[in-house]
Amino acid sequence: MVNYSYVLLIGMVHYIIVTGGVISGLGKGITTASIGKILQFYGYNVTAMKIDPYINYDAGTLRPTEHGEVWVTEDGGEIDQDLGNYERFLDKNIPKHHNITTGQVYSAVIEKERKGEYLGKTVQPIPHVTDEIKRRIKRATQEEKVDFVLVEIGGTVGDYENVLFLEATRQMKLEEESILFIHVTYVPALTTLGEQKTKPTQHSVKLLREIGIQPDFIIARSEKPLDDVRKEKIALFCNVHVDDVFSDPDLDNIYAVPLLFEEQGLSKKILKKLNLHGGKSNSSRWRKFVEEIKGFKTPVKIGIVGKYFDIGDFQLFDSYISVIEAVKHAAWFNRLKPVIEWIDSKTFEKKPEKLEMLNKLDGVIVPGGFGLSGIEGKIKAIKYCRENNIPYLGLCLGMQLAVIEYARDVCNLKKANSTEIDKNTPHPVITFIPEQINILHESRYGATMRLGAYPAHLKKGTKVYELYGKKDVVYERHRHRYEVNPEYVDVLEKNGIVFSGVSPDRVLMEFMELPNHRYFVATQAHPEFKSRPMKPAPLFNGLIKAAKSG
Numbered sequence: 001m002v003n004y005s006y007v008l009l010i011g012m013v014h015y016i017i018v019t020g021g022v023i024s025g026l027g028k029g030i031t032t033a034s035i036g037k038i039l040q041f042y043g044y045n046v047t048a049m050k051i052d053p054y055i056n057y058d059a060g061t062l063r064p065t066e067h068g069e070v071w072v073t074e075d076g077g078e079i080d081q082d083l084g085n086y087e088r089f090l091d092k093n094i095p096k097h098h099n100i101t102t103g104q105v106y107s108a109v110i111e112k113e114r115k116g117e118y119l120g121k122t123v124q125p126i127p128h129v130t131d132e133i134k135r136r137i138k139r140a141t142q143e144e145k146v147d148f149v150l151v152e153i154g155g156t157v158g159d160y161e162n163v164l165f166l167e168a169t170r171q172m173k174l175e176e177e178s179i180l181f182i183h184v185t186y187v188p189a190l191t192t193l194g195e196q197k198t199k200p201t202q203h204s205v206k207l208l209r210e211i212g213i214q215p216d217f218i219i220a221r222s223e224k225p226l227d228d229v230r231k232e233k234i235a236l237f238c239n240v241h242v243d244d245v246f247s248d249p250d251l252d253n254i255y256a257v258p259l260l261f262e263e264q265g266l267s268k269k270i271l272k273k274l275n276l277h278g279g280k281s282n283s284s285r286w287r288k289f290v291e292e293i294k295g296f297k298t299p300v301k302i303g304i305v306g307k308y309f310d311i312g313d314f315q316l317f318d319s320y321i322s323v324i325e326a327v328k329h330a331a332w333f334n335r336l337k338p339v340i341e342w343i344d345s346k347t348f349e350k351k352p353e354k355l356e357m358l359n360k361l362d363g364v365i366v367p368g369g370f371g372l373s374g375i376e377g378k379i380k381a382i383k384y385c386r387e388n389n390i391p392y393l394g395l396c397l398g399m400q401l402a403v404i405e406y407a408r409d410v411c412n413l414k415k416a417n418s419t420e421i422d423k424n425t426p427h428p429v430i431t432f433i434p435e436q437i438n439i440l441h442e443s444r445y446g447a448t449m450r451l452g453a454y455p456a457h458l459k460k461g462t463k464v465y466e467l468y469g470k471k472d473v474v475y476e477r478h479r480h481r482y483e484v485n486p487e488y489v490d491v492l493e494k495n496g497i498v499f500s501g502v503s504p505d506r507v508l509m510e511f512m513e514l515p516n517h518r519y520f521v522a523t524q525a526h527p528e529f530k531s532r533p534m535k536p537a538p539l540f541n542g543l544i545k546a547a548k549s550g
């Protein structure tokens with residue numbers, strides 16, 4: 001007999017809305033990505049979106065210390081870092097319009113209003129703004145055939161700024177979309193009591209229900225696993241079945257979260273609620289990867305010489321999240337245990353003798369960055385790595401500073417600099433990209449950079465060429481304004497720098513290396529954005545391999 005309910009559901013798109021309760025910074029992005037992963041285990045095609053309720057049009061103008069890293073998509077979006085988690089977990093590129101901000105929604109509505117598209121109506125938050133939100137959410141189903149769209153709503157329930165987004169998703173349910181709601185909440189345990197407290201969760205679900213949304217599932221973040229008593233309490237007060245309350249305690253490895261959900265049967269329950277009788281979950285490859293990591297005991301110590309230390313240490317972690325993940329992926333790929341050391345470059349400016357600490361490391365990274373602070377300290381660290389044969393990987397600013405250091409010290413171009421750092425330098429070895437000058441002069445600060453994936457032609461026989469599997473052309477993502485000045489390429493090359501990758505017109509230097517060094521490789525791009533678990537970014541893999549061979 002034909003199962004008609006199943007037939008009807010074929011080709012249908014299912015939406016899973018993830019909301020947050022109690023506090024932000026719960027790892028809702030990782031939770032969302034993990035829900036996506038367990039659905040992928042069943043063979044479903046999944047994509048994910050992030051709603052950021054701030055008024056900024058995108059994340060390009062946000063300060064990293066305030067909001068964490070700016071993630072760059074393949075199509076050149078400057079986006080919230082959660083899209084990075086989606087890409088890493090789901091192993092697919094997520095386009096920039098999968099990040100929706102209040103700024104984008106309102107600017108679209110106002111533009112339409114000015115064009116007279118609302119036919120003389122009073123334009124209002126409901127329905128016009130909510131319609132625009134729904135249109136943007138549903139757009140995710142138009143670019144590829146997807147079974148699931150996960151929509152993470154930033155912030156917490158009760159914030160003024162995400163009310164219209166919640167309202168839009170409430171309407172989607174009313175409009176009979178196949179949709180379900182997962183509320184990710186926090187269950188604190190006061191040290192003095194030692195008891196997990198569910199009251200904040202009860203309150204946040206109460207707020208959600210006032211808006212008209214009844215969560216289908218509750219995922220409780222907590223330090224330790226949730227006990228049965230707490231589960232029952234949450235179930236009763238939040239109007240869900242006790243089996244629909246899931247425990248999401250702190251784990252050492254974020255990539256273990258999908259398995260934790262799998263063990264509690266979350267995917268089966270999601271599928272059941274949506275009347276999907278999907279086959280069997282295949283999580284064996286992911287499980288093997290997560291299990292193996294636990295056994296890697298040999299450490300590989302990588303120092304990250306950074307500068308975003310101004311607002312407390314914990315922020316620093318967020319500013320470099322993709323670099324950290326890329327180091328981890330590459331270390332695990334080489335069956336090593338990654339150990340990351342944070343080094344404030346300003347230390348070397350005040351106390352150059354501290355440079356010796358770099359000897360204790362297996363490799364050093366100077367990641368991307370903007371502005372002046374800590375620059376000379378980074379240059380000192382790069383010089384130390386170059387002279388002492390310590391494996392070095394330069395990312396964007398890390399390449400620019402490697403060129404400056406080399407120009408000063410090897411090419412004898414004293415006071416060589418980037419015009420970003422010293423406008424009057426006698427040797428502007430790093431300077432503006434010509435086509436960017438006009439944009440910057442117009443002082444349009446949003447999206448004035450070279451953004452997104454660009455091709456580079458690799459030079460045969462170089463380390464970079466080998467690491468990319470002997471590919472002639474590779475695409476990496478960019479986010480910068482400055483470039484190696486073409487006028488200095490000759491002198492740099494004559495003195496030993498090999499530019500192992502260049503833009504198709506050969507004007508822009510995309511990769512560089514020093515042939516007689518154990519590993520001294522840098523790129524104008526940000527290869528960390530394409531690193532995925534089990535598929536490390538080639539240059540990070542190269543760094544770890546060199547570090548290990550020392």
Ligand code: GLN
Binds near residue numbers: 395
């Ligand atoms: N500040 C430099 C530039 O704009 C480097 C940018 C970066 O490291 N992402 O070119």
